[in-house]
Amino acid sequence: MTKTAITPTRAENYPEWYQQVISAAxxxxxxxxxxxxxxxxxxxxxxxxxxxxxxxxxxxxxxxxxxxxxxxxxxxxxxxxxxxxxxxxxxxxxxxxxxxxxxxxxxxxxxxxxxxxxxxxxxxxxxxxxxxxxxxxxxxxxxxxxxxxxxxxxxxxxxxxxxxxxxxxxxxxxxxxxxxxxxxxxxxxxxxxxxxxxxxxxxxxxxxxxxxxxxxxxxxxxxxxxxxxxxxxxxxxxxxxxxxxxxxxxxxxxxxxxxxxxxxxxxxxxxxxxxxxxxxxxxxSDDNGLVLPPRIAPYQIVIQPIYRNDEQRDTVINYCNSLKQDLESQLFAGNEIRVHIDDRDIQGGAKSWEWIKKGVPLRLEVGMRDVENNAVMLSRRDDVGNKNSIAKSDLINGAVKILTKMQTSLFAKAESFRNERMTAISSIDEFNKFFAGDKNVDRGFAVAYAVDEVGIEEFIKPLKVTARCIPLANNDVAGACIFTGKPASHKMVFAKAY
Amino acid sequence: MTKTAITPTRAENYPEWYQQVISAAxxxxxxxxxxxxxxxxxxxxxxxxxxxxxxxxxxxxxxxxxxxxxxxxxxxxxxxxxxxxxxxxxxxxxxxxxxxxxxxxxxxxxxxxxxxxxxxxxxxxxxxxxxxxxxxxxxxxxxxxxxxxxxxxxxxxxxxxxxxxxxxxxxxxxxxxxxxxxxxxxxxxxxxxxxxxxxxxxxxxxxxxxxxxxxxxxxxxxxxxxxxxxxxxxxxxxxxxxxxxxxxxxxxxxxxxxxxxxxxxxxxxxxxxxxxxxxxxxxxSDDNGLVLPPRIAPYQIVIQPIYRNDEQRDTVINYCNSLKQDLESQLFAGNEIRVHIDDRDIQGGAKSWEWIKKGVPLRLEVGMRDVENNAVMLSRRDDVGNKNSIAKSDLINGAVKILTKMQTSLFAKAESFRNERMTAISSIDEFNKFFAGDKNVDRGFAVAYAVDEVGIEEFIKPLKVTARCIPLANNDVAGACIFTGKPASHKMVFAKAY
Missing domain, CATH: 3.30.930.10 (Bira Bifunctional Protein; Domain 2)
Incomplete structure (x- = not known):
């Protein structure tokens, strides 16, 4: 089993994981x-x-x-x-x-x-x-x-x-x-x-x-x-x-x-x-902490300079500064890419994990060898544990593309997750079964015909379920309300909720 | 006597003038x-x-x-x-x-x-x-x-x-x-x-x-x-x-x-x-209302289109839009010039006075004749009552310069005003005379040797004067405190205050 940065994991205790992610980030x-x-x-x-x-x-x-x-x-x-x-x-x-x-x-x-x-x-x-x-x-x-x-x-x-x-x-x-x-x-x-x-x-x-x-x-x-x-x-x-x-x-x-x-x-x-x-x-977010879509990340890229002495420091920091400037001149979603150089005197591994837990999309490690090779060591938040050497020019030219891809992938992943957990429900029995059982297991969104009337609360309250909304899109339909049997002119979404 | 937009004027009733400026703007x-x-x-x-x-x-x-x-x-x-x-x-x-x-x-x-x-x-x-x-x-x-x-x-x-x-x-x-x-x-x-x-x-x-x-x-x-x-x-x-x-x-x-x-x-x-x-x-601000230094004006330029019918409107508005775009492409103090087109259907004079009272630095009136002449009618907040025709290109090329000049002029004016009202005071008698008399006439800042001790409050409180500060610049001096006679290592500024 791989050790994760956040304990407990989502699977172990979701509410506690949430608090720990906030604290770790x-x-x-x-x-x-x-x-x-x-x-x-x-x-x-x-x-x-x-x-x-x-x-x-x-x-x-x-x-x-x-x-x-x-x-x-x-x-x-x-x-x-x-x-x-x-x-x-x-x-x-x-x-x-x-x-x-x-x-x-x-x-x-x-x-x-x-x-x-x-x-x-x-x-x-x-x-x-x-x-x-x-x-x-x-x-x-x-x-x-x-x-x-x-x-x-x-x-x-x-x-x-x-x-x-x-x-x-x-x-x-x-x-x-x-x-x-x-x-x-x-x-x-x-x-x-x-x-x-x-x-x-x-x-x-x-x-x-x-x-x-x-x-x-x-x-x-x-x-x-x-x-x-x-x-x-x-x-x-x-x-x-x-x-x-x-x-x-x-x-x-x-x-x-x-x-x-x-x-x-x-x-x-x-x-x-x-x-x-x-x-x-x-x-x-995942079991290693916060994951930030690039457009909402305070720093989209963090550069970690690595050196052993003052002489190396000058060389590495100069390289990092020019890299930062080149990256900042790129426009991502209409704004300059937000780059931060973390030159604090703390141990490299601890520093890396700090930024992973804070959800920064891209991290760049820069040491003497990278300077010599005109390269950087790139780590992605969506691929924790791996890092790859990449030519400096490729990174500068490709940064916007990478960030854009990360942004759309995160949306696509969340969308599939949700779509897979939307279930059409056609009777009150099905509804009860969907939401019954172990209260720590949540089943996602139930979609069912239901009238927009005060009475239907009685059916859902005991299950600690709430009526979330009557979707606006593709909802011009008609069927029998699963609770009252009355004609309903729309479907409604039900779920356990925050 | 020229009628002013704000009643009362500063000279007539300063506190009430202040409230009226806020209300008018x-x-x-x-x-x-x-x-x-x-x-x-x-x-x-x-x-x-x-x-x-x-x-x-x-x-x-x-x-x-x-x-x-x-x-x-x-x-x-x-x-x-x-x-x-x-x-x-x-x-x-x-x-x-x-x-x-x-x-x-x-x-x-x-x-x-x-x-x-x-x-x-x-x-x-x-x-x-x-x-x-x-x-x-x-x-x-x-x-x-x-x-x-x-x-x-x-x-x-x-x-x-x-x-x-x-x-x-x-x-x-x-x-x-x-x-x-x-x-x-x-x-x-x-x-x-x-x-x-x-x-x-x-x-x-x-x-x-x-x-x-x-x-x-x-x-x-x-x-x-x-x-x-x-x-x-x-x-x-x-x-x-x-x-x-x-x-x-x-x-x-x-x-x-x-x-x-x-x-x-x-x-x-x-x-x-x-x-x-x-x-x-x-x-x-003055007796015509708020005056805003260009750098803090929400709109630095307001354009007022003038037309008589829909056909004219199209022509005039097109001209205004292109003028706005050209002006906005200029950088003033590091930011795009802030331009607003006021196309509300209200009487022209009332509209002009509204923006004067709001302190907008430059107003541009644009009618059919201006379009034909490739010009605009320019009014400046620091010269209320006058307007001058100016070639569109001259305005576009000169806008940053005009705004910069207005900004520095406002500072210079306020600085002279203050400097003329800073008075060196060398005795307690002079001090009392300076602040005595009609309490609606304020005499500005008194500058005098004074020790930084709790006791000196007694001398100034009855006059409703406060010790404002010990200036940091050019204050490495020594003299006798005008209140206590003790040696003082600095001058202090006194004034009636908000």
Missing amino acids: DLAENSAVRGCMVIKPWGYAIWELIQADLDKRFKKTGHVNAYFPLLIPLSHLEKEAEHVEGFAKECAVVTHHRLVPDGKGGLKPDGELEEPFVIRPTSETIIGESFSKWVKSYRDLPLLINQWANVMRWEMRTRMFLRTSEFLWQEGHTVHATDTEAVAETIQMLGVYADFVQDVLAMPVIKGEKPCFERFPGAVNTYCIEAMMQDCKALQAGTSHFLGQNFAKASNIQFQNKSGEMETAWTTSWGVSTRMIGGLIMTH | DLAENSAVRGCMVIKPWGYAIWELIQADLDKRFKKTGHVNAYFPLLIPLSHLEKEAEHVEGFAKECAVVTHHRLVPDGKGGLKPDGELEEPFVIRPTSETIIGESFSKWVKSYRDLPLLINQWANVMRWEMRTRMFLRTSEFLWQEGHTVHATDTEAVAETIQMLGVYADFVQDVLAMPVIKGEKPCFERFPGAVNTYCIEAMMQDCKALQAGTSHFLGQNFAKASNIQFQNKSGEMETAWTTSWGVSTRMIGGLIMTH
Whole structure:
């Protein structure tokens, strides 16, 4: 048996493997604040790449960024009934505005606020307040705003990246003159998410609509992208909500139409968060640690110089610097290749394993012999344990091609994995059998006719299964709901989920 | 008298003029949350440019970004005595983690926390917790981390950008093996701030050290950059703190040195915030609204197409698009020129004034006659009311030069303004006269010999004057302190301040 860098392996204990990959790649750690994590530099660098790429896509589709208050007055949150009910149980509440000595050498809260504030779990209600002032006429529409921010939901069971009390995200909030335009925006942004997640994170996703009982609190329709992790569980990687006029009514967002009459506007909201990094980890990583698709790797290539003395060092480092420069002049996916020279004084094997566990796509070792031969020793993250000498010029000319191939291979591998684990289910018995048995063995996605009604939850809840979505593509079909027997106009995807 | 776009003018009522400039430029607005503002898209675009530029400078000097929790357990904040005393009076305190019905149709806080949390007013104590785990050996040093985040200080008197309860900032936190290295880092980052503020925001600043009674709570030395606003008041635009071993001791940040012994580390922290935007507004703006130095303008050039019918529209818009493309292919200060075509269907004069009030450096009007003449009508923000026809090719070839000139002129103008208002003061009588009289007339910066001792505050407080800093440059001098008569080894700068 080959020793792997991560213990336990995926097969031995998947949840523990996940934590160990995060720790070995130095992505994040738990903090002294219950349920809140510290995002360490390597993890944050991934988030910065996600932000930069998504931000470009948002701006290309006409959105601009703004920033709204962290705190929401209780009275604002209460405006939309379903919404507040959905979030009341997990709100961090600010009740005081200073600290005073507690008489025991410590401090205690003082200065009770007349009205408590909630740390935003999401910002529809506080943004609605502004929008009601910004929107006056049809000329002000559409209003297309995005916010990059931290939000807080007091979660009882947390897991790094996947579910934390505080997390980082972006939340788009838009206002439109008609329902048609608002629905189109909702679907457009779902597409932006899907393209990004598939093209950059190399994660195949199913675009779908949430069944009625899984909607965002206060939404008319919620759309989502669903990915399959390596333990066959589903992960919701992003959501886009058509809010109808619910929030516009609650916040009084009205506009004068072309005929001079006042109309209530239509709104949308959509978001992705640091949770995506959890999905990224679980889609590609292996028993040697993190695997990063090249487009999301903070360093796509790490160069490890090897030398015995100062004289050798000068020669090797010069060679490495010029190699770095040549590689950086290449464009991969529209950006300069990101190259790092790791000249730290630590043992070579330990250094190599560090970058393997961090998921860097390509590593180059450069010693005196390589300099003499005008070559480098190339190691690939998708072929751990092997290294091959390659001419320097071949590497420089071929780097973009190698990275592109690695990117598409990772997507293809994840896509086959998922497609092999999508099973058509045609009866409730089959459904029960599919999800029954050892709860550590997950069977993937079940696809079955099902009506979009509240009642069907009763059939799936006992199995700890959730209805993930009604896929948007190739789903114009008709059959009998496997739960109720009623005619269903679509299939639905079911899975155990994060 | 010429009518101006902003009422009142600076001369009539400076504080109100400031608010009106913000409102007219659509930079920000007050929110429903006491002391918290909404940063609107035009204001946020300026912040994004500040972030992007500073982030590059931080990375160039070896820093990486990370993210730490929003909430700080009370017990952590209490660890550094001076620090907690400095912030206790303005802390937002989280005491509950859910909401339940209050029996009157509303909600009330529930689920009281065992230990309250404070929303970070700054993050030394929570970051210290992580650093104590990250730093083990001298090999882990220096540790150079930055965080982009929101922070909260419950301010009683707030003013948009200058002083708000919640604000956006970056906070650098670094750990070093020696005091020398930590001091060098503190001074280096002060230099990074000064270069950025002078080169990009075109604001002249004095680099200096804060007198002992103006230090950051818990710091050994605090360094700052001080700018002069158009009402002659001082604005602190950034600070960099040498924290000695105070926080390292409080958080137990220790490392094993090369000889294998444990040593306590030395730390620094440094930050700038959205407050800089307040300084930017007050340095350059005039009675027609915001004036933006080109390097910080979200759009450096706005093109306004003018046409009477669809046929003309096609011709004019084509011309504008090609003009935009040609301009964007020019590099100004290392970036593509930022050009926007404003084709909204609103009256031409109103449209022009909107961009004037938003501070856009150059506006181009393009109508049929301009197309025929291969020309554009050019208006400059530094010459409101005039416009001149210029050949399209001349504009394209000259745009970078014009923008560069505008940038340096704005700096030069602000620098002369400040230099003319720096007065050498040689006695306490002169000092009192300088700052006495009508409190709406501010006299600028007083420069005098003064000892760095707590006692001198008594002389200046009654005049509502503050000691801004001991300048670092050209200050190796000696004279008698104007307050105490004791020998002073430097001059100090005094001013009324924001």
